[in-house]
Structures are given as structure tokens and as C-alpha cells.
Amino acid sequence: MAELLIAGTIGSIGLNVVAQCITSLTASANGIYTLVGNITNNGSVPDIANFFEESDIKGDIQVLEFLIKEINPNNNPTKTLAKSLHLLKECVSEIEEKLKEVKRRVDYNNSLWFFTSIRSYGFTDMVRNLKSLKQKLNGRRDGLFEILKINNYLTPLSESKYMDMNQSKVFQNI
Numbered sequence: 001m002a003e004l005l006i007a008g009t010i011g012s013i014g015l016n017v018v019a020q021c022i023t024s025l026t027a028s029a030n031g032i033y034t035l036v037g038n039i040t041n042n043g044s045v046p047d048i049a050n051f052f053e054e055s056d057i058k059g060d061i062q063v064l065e066f067l068i069k070e071i072n073p074n075n076n077p078t079k080t081l082a083k084s085l086h087l088l089k090e091c092v093s094e095i096e097e098k099l100k101e102v103k104r105r106v107d108y109n110n111s112l113w114f115f116t117s118i119r120s121y122g123f124t125d126m127v128r129n130l131k132s133l134k135q136k137l138n139g140r141r142d143g144l145f146e147i148l149k150i151n152n153y154l155t156p157l158s159e160s161k162y163m164d165m166n167q168s169k170v171f172q173n174i
Contacts (some may be wrong), residue, residue, distance in 0.1 A: 018073035021085035
């Protein structure tokens with residue numbers, strides 16, 4: 001009886017880990033949509049506007065968000081799937097943070113009245129960082145696709161033989 005209760009609890013923890021990743025990723029994605037809209041509507045930074053146009057980062061994140069929302073966390077929640085979703089969530093959060101920095105710089109530049117060319121921020125470094133994060137996102141997205149192909153063959157979290165029942169280290173690194 002106790003083993004059944006423990007297995008059920010661990011199974012629901014696995015579902016919670018996957019569900020939390022999905023919820024967190026969706027929140028960051030919504031933040032990105034808002035930031036891209038605000039930065040684009042400003043129109044004062046051609047380098048960033050070109051990056052948005054060339055990378056289609058908003059469209060890629062929208063598709064990724066829809067895909068992740070369609071993942072059924074009840075269908076074989078594995079540690080590998082949870083880790084992949086967590087890594088994607090981290091990457092999307094990093095992109096959101098970079099875009100917040102871009103927005104902060106744009107707002108600062110727009111507040112300047114005198115000596116703007118001397119006192120204003122440049123955006124070359126931000127474009128380079130965003131391109132790097134976009135490549136990272138693409139790699140992690142591709143990794144998720146590969147995991148989804150084999151996920152049904154992996155051991156569910158509730159049955160994982162690598163889990164330490166006395167310590168919940170499994171979820172500390174996810």
C-alpha cells in the first residue's frame with residue numbers, strides 16, 4: 001500500500017514538473033510577444049527590427065508555445081522530457097531578459113534630448129546575443145522533437161529506477 005502511494009505521489013510530481021515547465025514557458029512567451037511589439041512599434045532601432053524580421057523569433061516562439069501546450073503531461077512524463085522542457089524554458093526566459101534589456105535601452109535612448117549620439121546605447125552586442133540565443137533555442141527545440149519521437153519508449157518518472165526515494169534529487173536539477 002505504501003509503495004503504491006509513493007509511486008502515485010512520484011507520478012504526480014512528474015506531472016507537476018512537466019506542467020510547471022509548460023506554464024512557465026507560456027508566461028515567458030507572452031512576455032516576449034509584448035516586448036517584441038513594444039520594441040517594433042518604437043521603430044527607432046533598425047538593427048533590432050532587422051533581427052526580428054530575419055530570425056522570425058516571435059513566430060518560432062509562438063509555434064513552440066502551441067506545440068508545448070499540446071504535450072499531454074499525463075502521457076508518459078519522463079525525466080528526459082521534463083529536462084528538455086526545462087532547458088527550453090530557460091532559453092526562452094533568457095531571450096525574454098535580453099529583450100527587456102533592449103526595451104530598457106530603447107526607452108533610455110528615447111529619453112535623451114542632447115548629445116544623443118554620445119550618450120545613447122548601441123545595439124550591436126544585443127543583436128549578437130539574441131542571435132546566439134536564437135541558435136540555442138533552435139537546438140533545444142530540435143532536441144525536444146527528438147525526445148518526443150522516443151518518449152513513449154522511455155521510463156516514466158513514476159517508475160524510474162534512477163530515482164532516489166529518500167532524497168528528491170531527481171527534481172532539483174530539472
